[in-house]
Amino acid sequence: MVDDQDIETDSIRFSDAAALVTTLKPSYPVYCFRPHKIRAVVQHFIETFPGKVVYAVKCNIEPRMLSWVSEAGVTAFDTASLTEIAAVRKQLPDADALFMHPVKSRASILAADQVYDVSTYCVDSMAELEKVLQVAKRRDLKIFVRVATPRSKATFELSAKFGATQTEAIEILDRVAKERMQAGIAFHIGSQCINPRAFRTAFAVISDVWRATKAEVREIDVGSGFPVAYAGQSVPPLEDFVKEIVEGRRETGIDEDVALLCEPGRALVADGCSMLCQVYLRKGNKLYLNDGLYGNLSEPYWARIRLPARLIRAKNEIHKTNNAPLQDFTIFGPTCDGNDFLPTPFRLPHDVREGDWIEVGQIGAYGAALSTKFNGFFTNVQVELSDEPPPTG
Ligand SMILES: Cc1ncc(COP(=O)(O)O)c(C=O)c1O
Structure with a gap:
């Protein structure tokens, strides 16, 4: 994790998460400011x-x-x-x-x-x-x-x-x-x-x-x-x-x-920041992401809230998800710990697969503030986006 996170991103700006994914293909979580x-x-x-x-x-x-x-x-x-x-x-x-x-x-x-x-x-x-x-x-x-x-x-x-x-x-x-x-x-x-x-x-x-x-x-x-x-x-x-x-x-x-x-x-x-996460593994309706409860996604646990999430694929693959029906997925974080899952599901297209990216919205308040380095997982990559955040729907 540390190697590929070790990039200077102070001035990195993208139009949206899809442009980010197309350019960086990040296997590490990326903190996105708007x-x-x-x-x-x-x-x-x-x-x-x-x-x-x-x-x-x-x-x-x-x-x-x-x-x-x-x-x-x-x-x-x-x-x-x-x-x-x-x-x-x-x-x-x-x-x-x-x-x-x-x-x-x-x-x-x-x-x-x-x-x-x-x-x-x-x-x-x-x-x-x-x-x-x-x-x-x-x-x-x-x-x-x-x-x-x-x-x-x-x-x-x-x-x-x-x-x-x-x-x-x-x-x-x-x-x-x-x-x-x-x-x-x-x-x-x-x-x-x-x-x-x-x-x-x-x-x-x-x-x-x-x-x-x-x-x-x-x-x-x-x-x-x-x-x-x-x-x-x-x-x-x-x-x-x-x-x-x-x-x-x-x-x-x-x-x-x-x-x-x-x-x-x-x-x-809260509304001005999102996390771009990658799917490391799919098991049925369970998704294993590179960020979770011990990272920037703890508010669903503490506040029993549901965070908006949207599937992001590189620009040339976007059309494939347009009409896919949605379903609920249980989200597990990257650590080797059994408690590292979110109490509320993400609603995503049914064909989510390993390697896809998911942008999770509304994490600007208390998300990064409460994140830990547990098990060696943490993110220090930050970028700026200029589009609208994932809809809360
Ligand atoms: C003293 C104090 N001020 C402000 C805040 C921020 O409150 P909120 O999360 O409602 O914006 C808190 C949160 O606990 C607080 O303890």
């Missing part, structure tokens, strides 16, 4: 959200991704580790890096403060606030206090791990006020939430805190949860979520001039 798609999605989000859009770097930290997100208008980045802060500082020195992980090591706070000039932190406990106050030397800090919100219809709930109770949040914010630091309130309804009402419910929770604290809270970070329309899922448009946020704020009487922030990741980058 910069036009990424820019368009990010720009739409910025135009629709009534506040500052802060990109959650955890979803996709690839340097080129950070650049395209920035080019589309994002000026601030939600980071959770020194690695993420360093990536932002290196790629985008003028952008703001916010340290939004509610639990941080003392060493990382020290480096964020002393090396990377970070001034915005998130906490969800008094102990964490004390830690930040003790370690950070600068006094012009902005502290967001993260509040736990009720269970929503999110695929990934976050409030079991993070978030202060209302009482705790009021105490922490009061302490921030005593230190004469800027105060904000943050929450996160959970990733891939298909229920816009969850934002209204969250506003009801944080408005009590907003009213009761002595701190003058001028910013509310509504986190994320903005969903992606994965195959077969019915997902309300972004506008519906924004409506609930705006009405949630109005209904709870939070001042109109309290600024809103959000930290989307999944909704910004």
Whole structure:
């Protein structure tokens, strides 16, 4: 694997995956970016959200991704580790890096403060606030206090791990006020939430805190949860979520001039990337690919979603698949591990065979971020495509 992956692809661009296959015939998985798609999605989000859009770097930290997100208008980045802060500082020195992980090591706070000039932190406990106050030397800090919100219809709930109770949040914010630091309130309804009402419910929770604290809270970070329309899922448009946020704020009487922030990741980058995989073996309706659960295709496992997939053959062979009936295939990854299969099938032409390529869409969020080098399989080949991604159908 390593030999044939060892090519420099920074500037390699193709019109589409078929052109890529025709030229490179890659036996290794190829990570495909669609910069036009990424820019368009990010720009739409910025135009629709009534506040500052802060990109959650955890979803996709690839340097080129950070650049395209920035080019589309994002000026601030939600980071959770020194690695993420360093990536932002290196790629985008003028952008703001916010340290939004509610639990941080003392060493990382020290480096964020002393090396990377970070001034915005998130906490969800008094102990964490004390830690930040003790370690950070600068006094012009902005502290967001993260509040736990009720269970929503999110695929990934976050409030079991993070978030202060209302009482705790009021105490922490009061302490921030005593230190004469800027105060904000943050929450996160959970990733891939298909229920816009969850934002209204969250506003009801944080408005009590907003009213009761002595701190003058001028910013509310509504986190994320903005969903992606994965195959077969019915997902309300972004506008519906924004409506609930705006009405949630109005209904709870939070001042109109309290600024809103959000930290989307999944909704910004999922659709803009795909994986080009090759079929190593077909056994009946089982396909063995060169990428899988331990690589870039783990989201079907974690999020129980179905990813769009399309068969790719070299240009002169395309006509042969045009009218082939479709069927479901179970997908196995390249490792020698029994768990390396996807829980949801790919729907592909019935005549898929060894050596064919399959382009898998919607893997831009958490795909590469969660990929491992297990069993010696990994991909580091990246290209740019200019066509539309595989349809979600
Ligand atoms: C603090 C924080 N911000 C933003 C995100 C991104 O959320 P999403 O996946 O809903 O875009 C997460 C995801 O877990 C998070 O923990």
